[in-house]
Amino acid sequence: MIAFTRSVCLGVALAISAGIVPAQAQVEITAAIPDFNEGEDTVVYTNGDATVAQGGIRLTQPRGTLYASAYYKLPVTLSSHRSFSAYFTFRMTNTQCGTKTDAGADGLAFIIQPDITAFGTHGGGIGYEKIPNSIAIELDTHQNPGFNDPVKNHVGISLNGDPKSVAVAEIPFTINNGEIHHAWIDYDGKDDTLEVRVASSNARPAAALLSHKIDLEKTLASEEFVGFTAGTGTCLQQHEIFSMFFNAENLPRGLDTSVESYISASR
Ligand SMILES: [Ca+2]
Ligand SMILES: [Ca+2]
Numbered sequence: 001m002i003a004f005t006r007s008v009c010l011g012v013a014l015a016i017s018a019g020i021v022p023a024q025a026q027v028e029i030t031a032a033i034p035d036f037n038e039g040e041d042t043v044v045y046t047n048g049d050a051t052v053a054q055g056g057i058r059l060t061q062p063r064g065t066l067y068a069s070a071y072y073k074l075p076v077t078l079s080s081h082r083s084f085s086a087y088f089t090f091r092m093t094n095t096q097c098g099t100k101t102d103a104g105a106d107g108l109a110f111i112i113q114p115d116i117t118a119f120g121t122h123g124g125g126i127g128y129e130k131i132p133n134s135i136a137i138e139l140d141t142h143q144n145p146g147f148n149d150p151v152k153n154h155v156g157i158s159l160n161g162d163p164k165s166v167a168v169a170e171i172p173f174t175i176n177n178g179e180i181h182h183a184w185i186d187y188d189g190k191d192d193t194l195e196v197r198v199a200s201s202n203a204r205p206a207a208a209l210l211s212h213k214i215d216l217e218k219t220l221a222s223e224e225f226v227g228f229t230a231g232t233g234t235c236l237q238q239h240e241i242f243s244m245f246f247n248a249e250n251l252p253r254g255l256d257t258s259v260e261s262y263i264s265a266s267r
């Protein structure tokens with residue numbers, strides 16, 4: 001953990017007031033876990049098949065009909081508008097679907113909800129199905145026609161544990177190809193806009209892949225847990241998270257680790 005000193009604050013403030021955005025300026029946010037290599041298991045609460053191992057959260061092993069969740073252990077306090085900014089890295093490996101190894105299921109989701117012990121269902125439920133009072137942003141790799149999945153490789157915004165997403169978008173590259181990918185989720189509760197970005201590098205894309213108008217004050221309370229769910233079915237794969245950053249307020253330029261570094265706020 002890097003100490004957040006008064007001089008760093010002052011330096012950043014002076015640079016910003018002078019119109020200069022310094023490279024790798026340090027920004028204090030609600031929760032910053034750049035890796036899981038040194039005791040970060042103590043800040044993560046796991047359910048089901050999830051465990052903290054080998055530098056990441058392994059949500060599911062590559063076995064069938066599993067489901068799991070993992071949450072940042074401390075509750076986060078959201079503002080009255082429920083705004084937030086989040087960024088995480090993930091990987092899906094060991095894909096298998098029958099005799100095919102170039103397809104796997106079911107995917108993982110970033111979730112905000114009030115119960116640290118909650119995990120939903122396996123298969124197309126992606127570990128979040130039936131979790132009430134929740135918003136899940138799924139990274140779905142298996143097309144379930146019953147859930148209105150547009151294609152197998154898509155992002156979806158799902159409310160209150162219903163896998164029939166209220167908004168979806170096809171992801172233009174394959175997310176379960178064994179590589180580490182990046183996701184940004186930003187909600188501005190003042191104009192009710194939720195934006196999702198997914199990329200194969202750590203540079204935050206300028207344009208959102210999915211932008212959706214939604215009022216989360218109806219869904220989320222002021223105190224919540226943030227984390228991830230995942231599931232496998234007849235088709236399967238391993239799901240892992242390698243970093244997670246969450247701020248309980250919207251950052252207008254979003255969390256971008258290619259430009260700035262982040263530390264957890266002191267509590
Ligand atoms: Ca699906
Ligand atoms: Ca879906």
